[in-house]
Amino acid sequence: MAENSEKVASLMGTRRLADAVRAAKIAAAQRSDVVIDIREADRARLEILAEELRPVAEELDPHDDLFDFALSGGPTSRLWIDGTAHVMMARDRRTYRFVRETRLGRVTLVESTEPRTVADHVTTYVAERIVERDRAYAVTDGISERAGDPARLRTQPERGVEPLRQIEHGPTAQKTNEVPRAGGSNEFVVGLVWLLIGIVLGAGALFALASWYGLRLG
Template identity: 60%
Template sequence: MAENRPMPAIPAPSHRLADAVRAAKIAAAQRSDVVIDIREADRARLEILSEELQPLLEDLPADDDFFDFALSGGPQPRLWIDATANVIMARDRRTYRFVRETRLGRLTLAEAQEPRVIADRITDYVAERIIEREKAFALNDGVGERIAERARQPRAAAADPIRVGPPARPRSTDFVIAFTWMIIGIVIGVAALYAFAAWQGLLPPR
């Protein structure tokens, strides 16, 4: 008869995996809290810069929609100046970085820890953009072409003296008048010759 052997003991389920998953969740939550804190800190610093730009906003026309000056959220908050230029915070979270997105990549225009310095650089940028926009409009408004065309036209009206009086008579009228005076002159001349001949007795007796 076979000897009864004891059954091997089944180990109790390990809680190491559950503990690891729980620890990973806690770490992820902490990292998320840190990211949120960093994001809020960046947003607060950009709001300080936005307050520095209030005098510039007051000087711009109310109907000028070329510039944004809008604060966006997302993983990295940005203070947008226009469609391409914006301000972000550098990795040290204390330095303002004024950048412009171009087709060739991101171009850094200025960096500083003082918001007043970045506000001055933004003011210079806005002024240059306004001048560039006016030059672009000047190429298409046609004012220069119209002035040049007027300069090429002869100024006959300005050169001719102003005539005051009745309108000029047609040339046919002048011809009729001249012909009439010529006939009158011939008649007067013939009459004078006839009178002179009669006085001298040169006319034959009747």
């Protein structure tokens, strides 16, 4: 128990020392106009915000390459959330500015002097990006389309059952689900009528021919 207490006290002391160093950098920058001190103060403030966001970064998958949570240096220090969004300090060096780069230009998502307020907005942004990515995966894999389209489900035959139109009994056999045409009986009646008319006309022609031949003989 004594060793554990010493470890906890040591960690807390290290955390308090780091916070004290950041506070000293910020105080020194406020008393000086040196560019280096101002950059150090900006970086110190962003480190405070990074500490607020540490629990969020730890909950993400270590292999997830969508988010960065990386602090970059240079003339302007930035805390990168992902490839398009980052937090920077405003011109007053006290206001956190959470921005995102888009095709239409830079969009400011939130501005605040409180790191906790900015951290809450960043957490909401991360959650929205995760939901957007999951929806994009659901659309591209095609599973949701097959599962959500009732018409597609009706056209898909069950496994092991062939569609009725594909069942044939021979190379020249008709498809089993074809319905006989309703006009077949009508065509038969019309053909029979024309046959009777032909018989009557033929008999009349033979009778006329026989009468004419009898007159000539007489």
